[in-house]
Amino acid sequence: MSDHLIYIVDRDATLEEAPELAARVMQWLEEQGIAAPSADAEVAFSPATHCAGANAKDWVEWLDQFNRCGIIAEIGRQVFHAGGNGVEGLECPQCQTVHDADDVDWGEAVGGWYEEQDDRLACPACEKSSSITDWRFSEMEWGFGNLGFAFDGFGVEQKLADAVSEVLGHRVVIVYRAI
Ligand SMILES: [Zn+2]
Incomplete structure (x- = not known):
């Protein structure tokens, strides 16, 4: 039993x-044999549409x-967060300063994004404001988007994320959620 869900999140859809x-x-995952339709597969103890395909082990x-x-x-507007992994730091996309998560009011910007309101967060170092979607969360990244692919029981790595990114024609981010 895995204790991590891994998402490939589309940042642009x-x-x-x-x-x-x-x-x-x-469909692409099925064609590659990475996924196969399944009636009893689960993601985080909820019903899923697909299980591992015959070639899945070659991709993860x-x-x-x-x-x-x-x-x-x-599908749906979602903050793909790291769950129990928490947030330690946030990196400003303008000046690359990493701030301690306790030193910036990032929660309000996340809420703003979710409500489709003001989602900007001001950097205490360079004083420039950027959308929270452009800040980099550490140690574990977060993703903001309308589409994510949840993998339970798969050690998803960059190779698969890059291939999915190509199929989408969009930027993606891998999110590791501790559950
Ligand atoms: Zn900055």
Whole structure:
């Protein structure tokens, strides 16, 4: 049983194009043998649409051997956060200063993004404001978007993320969520 969900998050998809893109990626995953349709696969103990395909092990660092692997596309405006991994630091996209998470009011900017309001966060070092979606969360990255692919039981690495990015024609980020 895995204690991490791994997301590949599309950083650029609009809500309108997300369903078509989700279908395109799931079809590609099936064609590569990375995923196979399944009636009893699970992601974080909820029903998923797909389980691991015959070639999945060639694409990931590791694969859960206890047959609990699941994949599902999640459509909808979502903050793909790192869960129990927490947030230690935030890096300003303008000056690359890394601030302690306690020293900047990033929670308000995240809420603003979610509500489609002002999502900018001002940097205490360079005093420039940037969208929270451009700040880099550490140690574990966060993703902001309308489309994410959840993998449970898969050791997703950059190779798979890059391939999915190519299918999407969009930038992606890998988010590790401790559950
Ligand atoms: Zn700055």
